[in-house]
Structure formats: C-alpha cells, structure tokens
Amino acid sequence: MRSDARANRDAVVAAARKLVATDGADVPLSAVADEAGVGIATLYRNFPTRDDLIAALVLDGRNRVCALVEEHRPHVVADPASGWSPFVRALAELRLGALLPELAGFLRTARRSSELVVLREEALAAVESVLDVVRRAGVVGEDVTAVRFVVGLGMVTRSLPAGAPFDAVGQHEWMIEVYLRGLRP
Amino acid sequence: MRSDARANRDAVVAAARKLVATDGADVPLSAVADEAGVGIATLYRNFPTRDDLIAALVLDGRNRVCALVEEHRPHVVADPASGWSPFVRALAELRLGALLPELAGFLRTARRSSELVVLREEALAAVESVLDVVRRAGVVGEDVTAVRFVVGLGMVTRSLPAGAPFDAVGQHEWMIEVYLRGLRP
Amino acid sequence: MRSDARANRDAVVAAARKLVATDGADVPLSAVADEAGVGIATLYRNFPTRDDLIAALVLDGRNRVCALVEEHRPHVVADPASGWSPFVRALAELRLGALLPELAGFLRTARRSSELVVLREEALAAVESVLDVVRRAGVVGEDVTAVRFVVGLGMVTRSLPAGAPFDAVGQHEWMIEVYLRGLRP
Amino acid sequence: MRSDARANRDAVVAAARKLVATDGADVPLSAVADEAGVGIATLYRNFPTRDDLIAALVLDGRNRVCALVEEHRPHVVADPASGWSPFVRALAELRLGALLPELAGFLRTARRSSELVVLREEALAAVESVLDVVRRAGVVGEDVTAVRFVVGLGMVTRSLPAGAPFDAVGQHEWMIEVYLRGLRP
DNA sequence: GATGAATGAGCCTTCATTCAT
DNA sequence: GATGAATGAAGGCTCATTCAT
Numbered sequence: 001m002r003s004d005a006r007a008n009r010d011a012v013v014a015a016a017r018k019l020v021a022t023d024g025a026d027v028p029l030s031a032v033a034d035e036a037g038v039g040i041a042t043l044y045r046n047f048p049t050r051d052d053l054i055a056a057l058v059l060d061g062r063n064r065v066c067a068l069v070e071e072h073r074p075h076v077v078a079d080p081a082s083g084w085s086p087f088v089r090a091l092a093e094l095r096l097g098a099l100l101p102e103l104a105g106f107l108r109t110a111r112r113s114s115e116l117v118v119l120r121e122e123a124l125a126a127v128e129s130v131l132d133v134v135r136r137a138g139v140v141g142e143d144v145t146a147v148r149f150v151v152g153l154g155m156v157t158r159s160l161p162a163g164a165p166f167d168a169v170g171q172h173e174w175m176i177e178v179y180l181r182g183l184r185p
Numbered sequence: 186m187r188s189d190a191r192a193n194r195d196a197v198v199a200a201a202r203k204l205v206a207t208d209g210a211d212v213p214l215s216a217v218a219d220e221a222g223v224g225i226a227t228l229y230r231n232f233p234t235r236d237d238l239i240a241a242l243v244l245d246g247r248n249r250v251c252a253l254v255e256e257h258r259p260h261v262v263a264d265p266a267s268g269w270s271p272f273v274r275a276l277a278e279l280r281l282g283a284l285l286p287e288l289a290g291f292l293r294t295a296r297r298s299s300e301l302v303v304l305r306e307e308a309l310a311a312v313e314s315v316l317d318v319v320r321r322a323g324v325v326g327e328d329v330t331a332v333r334f335v336v337g338l339g340m341v342t343r344s345l346p347a348g349a350p351f352d353a354v355g356q357h358e359w360m361i362e363v364y365l366r367g368l369r370p
Numbered sequence: 371m372r373s374d375a376r377a378n379r380d381a382v383v384a385a386a387r388k389l390v391a392t393d394g395a396d397v398p399l400s401a402v403a404d405e406a407g408v409g410i411a412t413l414y415r416n417f418p419t420r421d422d423l424i425a426a427l428v429l430d431g432r433n434r435v436c437a438l439v440e441e442h443r444p445h446v447v448a449d450p451a452s453g454w455s456p457f458v459r460a461l462a463e464l465r466l467g468a469l470l471p472e473l474a475g476f477l478r479t480a481r482r483s484s485e486l487v488v489l490r491e492e493a494l495a496a497v498e499s500v501l502d503v504v505r506r507a508g509v510v511g512e513d514v515t516a517v518r519f520v521v522g523l524g525m526v527t528r529s530l531p532a533g534a535p536f537d538a539v540g541q542h543e544w545m546i547e548v549y550l551r552g553l554r555p
Numbered sequence: 556m557r558s559d560a561r562a563n564r565d566a567v568v569a570a571a572r573k574l575v576a577t578d579g580a581d582v583p584l585s586a587v588a589d590e591a592g593v594g595i596a597t598l599y600r601n602f603p604t605r606d607d608l609i610a611a612l613v614l615d616g617r618n619r620v621c622a623l624v625e626e627h628r629p630h631v632v633a634d635p636a637s638g639w640s641p642f643v644r645a646l647a648e649l650r651l652g653a654l655l656p657e658l659a660g661f662l663r664t665a666r667r668s669s670e671l672v673v674l675r676e677e678a679l680a681a682v683e684s685v686l687d688v689v690r691r692a693g694v695v696g697e698d699v700t701a702v703r704f705v706v707g708l709g710m711v712t713r714s715l716p717a718g719a720p721f722d723a724v725g726q727h728e729w730m731i732e733v734y735l736r737g738l739r740p
Numbered sequence: 741g742a743t744g745a746a747t748g749a750g751c752c753t754t755c756a757t758t759c760a761t
Numbered sequence: 762g763a764t765g766a767a768t769g770a771a772g773g774c775t776c777a778t779t780c781a782t
Contacts, residue, residue: 005762026211028755039764044757100346120350143359147351152360155340161285165305166332174328175337182367189781190745213772224747229774231745375741396581398776409743414778470716490720513729517721522730525710531655535675536702544698545707552737559760560766583751594768599753601766 009046011036013056020057021095021159029053054099058116061096062123068094069126076130080137085180087130088153092176097158100151124150141185152179194231196221198241205242206280207344210287214238239287243301246281247308253279254311261315265322270365272315273338277361282343285336309335326370337364379416381406383426390427391465391529399423424469428486431466432493438464439496446500450507455550457500458523462546467528470521494520511555522549564601566591568611575612576650577714584608609654613671616651617678623649624681631685635692640735642685643708647731652713655706679705696740707734 015036019027029050033040047053068090076083128146135142156175160168200220204212214235218228232238253275261268313331320327341360345353385406389397399420403410417423438460446453498516505512526545530538570590574582584605588598602608623645631638683701690697695704711730715723 008763029757030755040756041758041765042763045762048757050756100349117350143362148356148359151345151351151356152363155343155345155360158340158343160336160340161287164285165302166336171333171336174333175340178337178367179363180367181369182363182365184366187744187782193745214774215772225773226748226775227746233774235773378742399778400776410777411744411779412742415741418778420777470719487720518726518729521715521721521726522733525713525715525730528710528713530706530710534655535672536706541703541706544703545710548707548734548737550737551739552733552735554736557761557765563767584753585751595752596754596769597767603753605752 005046008036008038008042011038012043012046012053013060016053016057017060020098024159025054025098055116057099059119061094061099062119064094065091065096065123066126069130073130073133076133080134080139084130084134084139088180089176091127091153092157092172095157095159096150097154097156100154100158138185140183144183149183193221193223193227197223197228197231197238198245201238201242202245205239205283205287207283209344210239210283239284240301242284243304246279246284247304249279250276250281250308251311254315258315258318261318265319265324269315269319269324273365274361276312277338277342277357280342280344281335282339282341285339285343323370325368329368334368375416378406378408378412381408382413382416382423383430386423386427387430390468394529395424395468425486427469429489431464431469432489434464435461435466435493436496439500443500443503446503450504450509454500454504454509458550459546461523462527462542465527465529466520467524467526470524470528508555510553514553519553563591563593563597567593567598567601567608568615571608571612572615575609575653577653579714580609580653610671612654613674616649616654617674619649620646620651620678621681624685628685628688631688635689635694639685639689639694643735644731646682646708647712647727650712650714651705652709652711655709655713693740695738699738704738 012032016027016032019032019035023031029043030040032053033043036043043053047056068087072083072087072090076087124146127150131140131144131146131149134140135144156179157172160171197217201212201217204217204220208216214228215225217238218225221228228238232241253272257268257272257275261272309331312335316325316329316331316334319325320329341364342357345356382402386397386402389402389405393401399413400410402423403413406413413423417426438457442453442457442460446457494516497520501510501514501516501519504510505514526549527542530541567587571582571587574587574590578586584598585595587608588595591598598608602611623642627638627642627645631642679701682705686695686699686701686704689695690699711734712727715726
C-alpha cells in the first residue's frame with residue numbers, strides 16, 4: 001500500500017498546486033481534497049497543518065526551479081543574451097506568485113522555518129548561478145539579486161482575478177516583457 | 186448629528202483603505218469597524234454590502250488618481266522626461282493594488298457595475314491624458330496603454346506579506362524602478 | 371402639534387395592522403415605521419416596546435369588535451338565523467387571527483396584563499351578548515362559548531402563506547362556511 | 556460510524572419536528588441542534604439549508620400521513636361513519652399545521668420544488684382515497700376536496716401560543732369537533 | 741416632538757481541524 | 762491507512778432598542 005499512499009500524497013500536492021494557482025492560497029482544504037479525489041482526513045494525514053501542505057508546495061517549487069536551472073543554464077552560459085529570456089519565461093510559467101503571500105505566514109512560525117529556509121536558499125542559489133552569468137555579461141543590471149528577481153517575478157505572475165475587465169493573459173505576457181526590459185542595466 | 190454620521194462614514198472608509206491595503210480586500214468587516222472605532226452595524230448602515238464599501242474605495246481611488254493627474258500633468262507637459270517619474274511614484278504611493286482582485290468581483294455583478302465602470306473610465310481617461318504626453322515624447326513605449334499601465338502598477342504595488350523573509354519596502358521601491366525602466370520604448 | 375402627534379400615532383397603528391395581517395406579527399418595526407411614513411424613533415416614542423404596539427392593536431381590535439356588535443346585534447335579535455352569518459363574516463373580515471400568537475406573549479408579562487384583560491373581557495362580553503341570542507335560538511350549539519368562538523375564528527382566519535400552492539382566498543371562505551356549519555348544534 | 560450518522564440525522568429531524576410544531580418554523584437552527592444534542596455544523600452537514608431540513612419534515616409528514624391512511628382506510632371502507640372520525644383525529648395528532656407557512660416558501664423556489672410537489676401529491680392522493688369513500692357514503696359533503704381538507708386541518712391544528720389565556724388543548728379538541736361537524740354535507 | 745444614526749446581541753453559514761470506524 | 766462525520770470558532774448580516782441633534 002506504500003505506493004497508494006504515495007500516489008494520494010502526490011495527488012494532493014498536484015491538486016493544491018492547481019487550485020492555489022487559480023483560486024489563491026486561501027482555497028478551502030476540503031476543495032483540495034475533493035480535487036485530489038481523496039477524503040479530507042487523508043489530506044490531513046499527509047499534511048497535518050495547512051502550513052505543511054504549503055511547505056510541500058514550496059519544496060515542489062524548489063525542485064521545479066532547480067530543474068529549470070539545470071535545463072537552461074547551459075544555454076545561458078553559451079549565449080547569455082539569447083538564453084536569458086527563455087529561462088525567465090519558463091520560470092514565469094511556474095506561476096509561483098500565488099505562493100508569495102503564504103511564504104511569509106509560516107516563515108514566522110518557527111517549526112517549519114529552518115527546513116524551508118534551506119529550500120529557499122537552494123532555489124535562490126540555483127537562480128543566482130544563472131544570474132551570475134547574465135550580470136557578468138551585462139544582460140541584467142548589477143542591482144538584480146536573486147531574491148529581488150524571484151520575488152519580483154512572483155509579483156508579476158501573481159494571478160489576476162478571473163473575469164477582470166481587461167485581458168488578463170495579455171497583461172501577464174506584457175508585464176513579463178516590461179520586467180525583462182526593466183532588468184537590463 | 187449629520188456631521189457625526191459623515192465623520193463616521195469617512196472613518197470607515199479610511200479604516201478600510203488602510204486595512205485593505207495591508208491585509209487584502211477580504212479583511213473582516215468587524216476589523217474595519219473596530220479600526221474605525223464604530224460598531225459593526227454602523228458600518229453596515231453606511232455600506233449595506235461589502236461591495237458597497239469596496240465601491241466607496243474605488244470612488245476614493247478615482248478621486249485621488251484624478252487629483253494626482255491634475256497636480257502632476259502640468260509638470261509632465263512642461264518636461265515629460267523629468268515629470269513622468271514623480272507622477273508614477275506618487276501613483277504608486279496610493280497602493281491601489283489591493284483593490285485589483287476586488288474590482289473584478291463586482292464588475293460582473295450588474296447592480297454596481299455601471300457606476301463603477303464610469304469611475305474606472307474617468308480614472309483611466311485622466312491617466313491617459315498624461316500617458317499621451319509621455320508617449321509622444323518618447324519617454325514610454327507605444328505599447329503602454331492606460332489599462333496596462335494602471336493594472337501593471339497595481340501588480341507592482343500589491344502588498345507583500347508582512348513578515349516576509351526579505352525587505353518588502355525595498356522590494357516595492359526596486360520594482361517601481363524596474364517598472365519605470367521597463368516602460369521605456 | 372397635538373394633532374400631528376395623534377396623526378402619527380394613528381398612522382403607526384394602521385401600518386402595524388396592515389403589516390401584521392399580511393406579513394405576520396414578527397414584522398420588523400422599522401418596516402412598520404416606513405409603512406407609516408414616520409421615523410423609527412417616532413414609533414418608539416408612541417410605543418416604547420413592541421408589546422405596547424401590539425396592545426394598541428388589541429385595543430383597536432376591541433373597538434372594531436364592539437362596533438360590529440353594535441351594528442349587527444339588532445339584526446341578530448330580530449332574526450337570529452339570518453343575522454348570525456353576516457355578523458360572523460364581518461368579524462372574520464377583521465382578520466384578528468394574526469394577533470393570536472402575540473396575545474399570549476405579553477399576557478404573561480405582568481405590566482400590560484391587567485389593562486389587556488379588561489379589553490379582552492369587554493370584547494368577549496360584547497360577543498357573548500350576540501352569542502347569547504343565537505344559542506337561545508338554537509342557531510349554534512350550547513358548547514359555543516365566547517372565548518372558543520373568537521379564538522376559533524382567529525384560527526380560521528389566520529393568514530395563509532402568500533404564494534401557497536392552493537387557493538388561499540377560497541380556502542378562507544370555505545373554512546368560514548365549514549366553521550359556521552360546525553358551530554350548529 | 557454510518558449508523559451514528561443516521562442516528563444523528565434522525566435526532567435532528569425529530570428535534571425539528573418537535574420545535575417546529577411548538578415554536579413555529581422559524582425556530583433558530585441552533586436550538587434544533589441543541590435539542591438534538593448535536594453541534595450546529597452537524598445539522599448543516601445533513602441539511603445544508605433550512606429548506607432542506609423543512610423538506611425532510613415534509614417527507615416525514617408524507618410518510619406518516621400515508622401510514623395513517625394505510626392503517627385506517629380498511630376501517631373507513633368497512634364502516635365510513637364510524638371510521639372517519641378516528642382517522643381525522645389521528646391525522647390531527649400529527650400537528651402538520653406548523654409546516655403550512657413553510658411549504659409555500661420553497662414551493663416557489665425551483666430547486667426543491669419538483670421533489671416536494673411529488674410528496675405533496677402522494678400525500679394528497681392517499682387522503683383522497685379515504686375522502687372518496689366518505690364522500691360517497693355521505694359522511695362529508697361533496698365540497699370537501701383533499702387539498703381543502705388537509706389545509707383546513709392544518710389551520711385547525713396550527714399551534715396556539717404557549718401561555719395563552721385560554722385552554723389551548725381544549726380549544727384544539729373543540730375545533731376538531733367543530734371541523735368534523737362542519738365537513739358534513 | 742421628530743428624526744435618523746449608533747449599538748450590540750443573535751442567528752446563519754462556512755471552514756479548519758479532530759475523531760471514530 | 763483511508764474515510765467521512767462531528768465540532769466549535771469566526772465572520773456576515775439583521776433587527777430591536779437607545780441616543781444625540
């Protein structure tokens with residue numbers, strides 16, 4: 001049954017990632033359980049508190065960020081000017097913005113803090129390894145630190161309300177263009 | 186007692202503006218009432234629904250935006266390059282970002298819709314009257330429409346979680362710099 | 371200004387009679403004030419408690435009952451068999467049923483009790499003066515006391531819910547027919 | 556725990572039946588939960604809206620009415636004159652009157668409407684199967700339809716206010732006598 | 741006297757979390 | 762391990778009643 005449990009856990013994380021990205025981080029946990037197709041108690045068995053679930057999303061995010069870095073870094077090293085933009089766009093696709101408001105919530109609570117700080121540092125270090133290249137190459141300014149860059153990307157990709165009286169998709173794409181331009185020296 | 190009522194109403198709006206900016210638009214109305222120093226029923230007398238209160242904030246926002254335009258437009262006309270940046274910074278100070286998620290919510294609900302659309306158009310027209318100048322002067326790109334600009338500014342100034350593990354104030358200021366650079370042609 | 375005050379008071383009673391008959395006795399007092407076209411505080415000045423207002427309705431009811439008795443009693447005396455039915459129908463028109471649930475509420479509270487008991491006795495005595503005639507004439511049974519008759523009429527005329535899935539008006543008329551038949555010896 | 560849940564649900568229905576009969580259908584749901592000995596959220600789990608709870612009472616009423624018909628119909632068929640009265644008295648014991656005002660409320664709201672209409676029709680059909688016999692036998696008049704009879708019985712058994720200044724129990728019994736007499740041809 | 745605003749208490753409803761099967 | 766039910770706390774909203782003008 002170990003594999004079943006694992007599958008349930010993954011289903012919950014996937015459901016949470018989806019719903020948090022679309023509905024915001026204050027989505028009811030029962031909705032997450034429903035989306036995952038498991039009982040609410042199963043969710044709680046795997047993630048005793050809401051923070052634990054968010055922490056899993058953060059870990060998930062770290063892994064995806066690191067994977068993207070591994071994938072794109074060679075191209076950035078080979079040609080910083082042309083490799084940078086695809087990397088940023090791929091990072092933006094992760095829609096990490098929704099996690100921003102949550103990140104603070106339990107970085108104040110001591111229990112999970114140390115663990116998350118490690119994940120955070122790992123993701124930031126990976127991003128920094130790319131930033132280092134583009135900064136040197138003059139593709140972005142010296143003021144662009146890893147923290148600023150990642151948090152800024154989060155702000156730019158935070159979900160806009162559904163049904164807003166403007167083109168939300170176009171807005172996000174435009175903002176990424178503006179953001180890329182603004183990062184230049 | 187008419188003046189008292191007006192004072193109370195203003196206190197509620199002020200409290201709402203403050204709490205919505207910091208805690209988001211889903212702040213408990215009881216918290217708003219407490220912050221304003223009035224009973225919950227007084228808040229409800231003035232604003233029968235949450236939408237009515239948000240609508241008041243939107244109106245308040247429109248007025249502030251228009252006032253800023255009136256104040257800054259002469260300088261922008263006189264010298265677009267040097268007048269543009271202070272205008273954007275002043276606009277950013279209004280912290281209208283928190284209203285973004287709410288705006289959509291009831292622009293779909295018919296009742297208040299028409300009224301709010303008017304306010305929205307007025308504010309956008311005012312901003313457009315400044316954008317027109319700076320676009321012509323080549324201070325910003327041709328792609329910078331009033332809607333994109335204002336929504337983008339909202340995204341950039343949306344409140345970051347209190348207690349986040351990074352310098353939130355510095356981040357906002359840095360983002361505005363980046364935004365200003367990114368808007369250039 | 372004495373006449374103005376009197377007019378206001380009467381308007382409140384009239385509004386209360388109307389709304390209590392249609393919406394039930396738990397109608398919001400603010401709705402009564404609105405219907406009467408006066409401020410809520412004016413209502414409270416005239417009727418410090420809800421009980422006081424209901425008591426006024428009871429008094430109003432007593433007066434109408436007594437008036438009806440005065441009007442119909444001669445005909446009943448002249449011809450019990452033909453005079454009885456119009457009297458009952460006229461009484462039913464008063465729609466006193468809605469007051470039934472309220473009557474108990476403050477006949478338990480001591481303050482107004484004695485006053486209302488007097489009104490009650492007066493109305494019952496008036497009705498009894500008619501019942502006496504029809505009982506003697508064999509138009510109704512010996513078991514028909516004034517209390518039973520009046521309370522029963524209240525039950526029969528208590529308002530049925532608006533929008534019910536049956537003909538409410540017809541039901542009331544039919545019930546009065548049935549009631550009249552059932553009262554016979 | 557399935558059986559526990561069923562027991563709780565039944566306890567809620569029983570509590571609602573009791574309190575609705577005595578206090579009216581606008582009884583606080585928290586009072587129902589207390590009477591049932593469960594938390595308020597348990598009530599809401601079983602009956603997401605007040606209408607759902609009332610609908611359960613209606614179903615319960617239908618079942619009881621049908622059961623009474625099954626029980627009494629043979630006797631009525633065997634001897635209409637002597638079987639009719641016990642049937643009506645048993646029906647009166649159900650105290651369905653309190654549900655009358657509620658029935659209308661959500662027979663207008665579409666969602667539950669069709670379901671309830673079916674229950675209503677079933678109960679009316681059952682009663683009609685008895686009425687048919689007694690009408691034919693001349694025990695009641697031709698004007699006595701199932702709807703009129705049932706609604707009338709509801710009016711006659713609607714709860715009188717507790718603490719009223721008259722013998723409520725005796726009044727109900729007397730009214731049933733009068734009602735029975737009035738139904739005769 | 742009349743008015744409308746202010747207030748708090750109470751009910752409705754949702755949701756995070758715990759428990760029993 | 763998984764499940765769904767139970768729970769209380771919290772927020773939304775209404776209404777009876779009081780108060781200041």
